[in-house]
Amino acid sequence: MKLITRNSDYALRALCYISKHKTVVAVDELVKKLGVPRPFMRKILQKLNKRNILESFKGQGGGFKLKVSAEEISIIKIMHIFQGQVELNGCFLKKAVCPNRGKCALRKKLRLIEENVFKQLKDITIASLV
Amino acid sequence: MKLITRNSDYALRALCYISKHKTVVAVDELVKKLGVPRPFMRKILQKLNKRNILESFKGQGGGFKLKVSAEEISIIKIMHIFQGQVELNGCFLKKAVCPNRGKCALRKKLRLIEENVFKQLKDITIASLV
């Protein structure tokens, strides 16, 4: 089981690349450098644009550049965008709200681990990767 | 995104229950207590049996009991059985072995987090849950 999907992974690579190049970067360039299928890469970048991580420029000479500083973009933020809420401790009992929830030993222990992981994933930013 | 699947979750519950009852426990009892679909529960228990976590007894009065002590059964072991190798840091570059692997900053950082999580998930055992 993979904890980081291709989506997130490609997004991180693209962001690293873009962050290194101060100028606007077009999809074609990213595709060539990263070897990701073009339409897939486009979809990813468009999502990052919608979520205000990237800024886009249409027309000739257009492309993408970071909208926020590389320090503000953490792995966990990207995972959240492409994989939804990442959680260790979901309860699978039938009822929406588990009656056992308050005293569930497993849940308590997992929450601690989870908090720890999130804190660490928050510290890994695009800035710290390039 | 859930990090623990139903498979694993149900397995943990079943193991907790079985661990509390010293006698052999039949599927029917587990199904009633835990509210898991019977055939699904069976599949899970059979797998735990194959992996030598449970011991099974056929015939009338049969069922399952722990084959190893509750202290030896950790969450990570169960996740591994039902979800395969759990990994934070898979590389998605095309080549089977990533040429970048040695110097990949992301990989290095993820490995540290991963080791940490595994250590903690190893400490949560059936014994510590009941």
Added chain:
DNA sequence: ATTAATGATACCATATTAGTATCATTTGTC
């Protein structure tokens, strides 16, 4: 012999992830 249990296996359903295809819109260049 019967019955109550698990073993093994094949199958189906649903959700998630990965990827493609198409057309609309914007913008720089001539």
Added chain:
DNA sequence: GACAAATGATACTAATATGGTATCATTAAT
């Protein structure tokens, strides 16, 4: 203004993983 080069939006398909069912074989207590 026409054209070309870029992204925006959206809908679709394919592959994989997860969740669950169905069926028949085997074992063992009574």
